[in-house]
Amino acid sequence: MALFRFTKYFKIELLFFIVYFYVFRFLTDLEYNFWERKITGIAAKEIEYSILYGTVNIIAYSFFYKIVRQYLKTKRLLQFLLLIVLFLFCYSIFQKATDFLFYHLSFISKENRDFAYKAYMSKSIGYSFAYIFKEWLAVSCLAYFIYSDQQNEQMKVLKEQQLMSEIKYLKAQLHPHFFFNTLNNIYSLALKQAKETAPLIAKLAEMMRYILYHTNDKLVSLQDEIAFIQNYVEVERIRYRSAINIDFDTQGITAESKISPLLLLPFIENAFKHGIEDELVNGFVKIIVCESENELSFEVSNSIAGHKKAKGGIGLENLNKRLQILYPGKHKLEVSDHEDVYHVNLTLKLK
Incomplete structure (x- = not known):
């Protein structure tokens, strides 16, 4: 040593x-x-x-x-x-x-x-006592500066550990919730012996691979995250077929941009599960993801069945907590709940 x-x-x-x-x-x-x-x-x-x-x-x-x-x-x-x-x-x-x-x-x-x-x-x-006190003061200031900075560093480490523990807990809630919904989709198609069952399982396998190998990282590529969301949307598209109008649009996404994993999924999951699940005709989900000058703009709109009121669900509760932890002061979330349309607009500074 x-x-x-x-x-x-x-x-x-x-x-x-x-x-x-x-x-x-x-x-x-x-x-x-x-x-x-x-x-x-x-x-x-x-x-x-x-x-x-x-x-x-x-x-x-x-x-x-x-x-x-x-x-x-x-x-x-x-x-x-x-x-x-x-x-x-x-x-x-x-x-x-x-x-x-x-x-x-x-x-x-x-x-x-x-x-x-x-x-x-x-x-x-x-x-000389006067001289030695001058030296003591200077050396004491150094000692206090080092001590204070070390305390701040330790506090920062503790906060980061607490943050990561809370995020892991939130993710642990998110994963079972997500797979439960998707497996329900596969089950309903399997009962009908639909030809879309096999492609749906393949999409689910891709999504599981992404969750297993990428979501433990603090940040992931925004392009990979959008590819994951695209798979999820395709799963829902297969499920609803032509009964629901589903639009997914991306603009200006760069290879360098990073985002916290599974940050956007709960919004989209909420749009399908709590928004249009009971729609038979004229339902829609519209998703727009746009990047400009290192800022992400994310919009999700969905129709609401006439007899059903939109609600946030577990995913959105977790998402609000994650946004406060991961993007404090660097995000803006607006939710509007009209009689027949539920709209979410999220902007955040990318890392």
């Missing part, structure tokens, strides 16, 4: 410490030299100093960063305060130890070795 995992958060943390403790020191020296000393550039000893003590601070404040991260996870204030006190004590010892080390490293410039010696011999605790 690798010592470090170069995750998104590790890269952010690494970038922060490099920029804050190295780059900002260099920029500060450049600005000071330009405005106060009237010179451009940075001397070698200044670069060396920034690297030496920048590294010291990166090591020290990495431990403080871990302390803050631990507090954000546990919310144990007393433990946090005790660790802060311990950090201050250890930081003072660490500063003295590094000053002692730098003084004895021969490859360091004489100016920086002299500075390290003076700091080591000083009776001070080795740091």
Whole structure:
């Protein structure tokens, strides 16, 4: 197992410490030299100093960063305060130890070795409280940012898992409902020994294959979805023969467009089952699917038998839930229920 995992958060943390403790020191020296000393550039000893003590601070404040991260996870204030006190004590010892080390490293410039010696011999605790609080604030902001972003990511994952569980539940309701209706169609034709029985079974097999191998995906090709709907319409066309006028029209469908599987079927299923099932003459179903500028327009109209009132059925209840989950704020559904015509108009932004 690798010592470090170069995750998104590790890269952010690494970038922060490099920029804050190295780059900002260099920029500060450049600005000071330009405005106060009237010179451009940075001397070698200044670069060396920034690297030496920048590294010291990166090591020290990495431990403080871990302390803050631990507090954000546990919310144990007393433990946090005790660790802060311990950090201050250890930081003072660490500063003295590094000053002692730098003084004895021969490859360091004489100016920086002299500075390290003076700091080591000083009776001070080795740091300024005002300065250290500034560093604490910056590092704490990083820790809180990482913690908040991780919380948001976890919440997003949980919502997606909940979403997928609910969609699977809705699909589980949809599949038996759909096949029950279609098998009823086949049964009624078989009783009549109609020649359309075999083609109807072949169409059903194609639809079952689509459901088995494609509907577990989050998105499917819009063209494949329409081909599935076309099979369903052909099944109903065979069932009703010439008694019902069935129109199915598509316009502008592109190969790149994707849609959530089985999203449109409940509307069409509803038109046949709850709309024209009792019609004997003059009944109709009209379906129009149109794509334009990455937006889908879907219309279904069906006649209603004079003695029967249109109703939504299980499929439409499930569909409304799926639309709210999959296309929040990206769909518009209009349903009009007149005395003899039921009309549905759905528009949604394709993914």
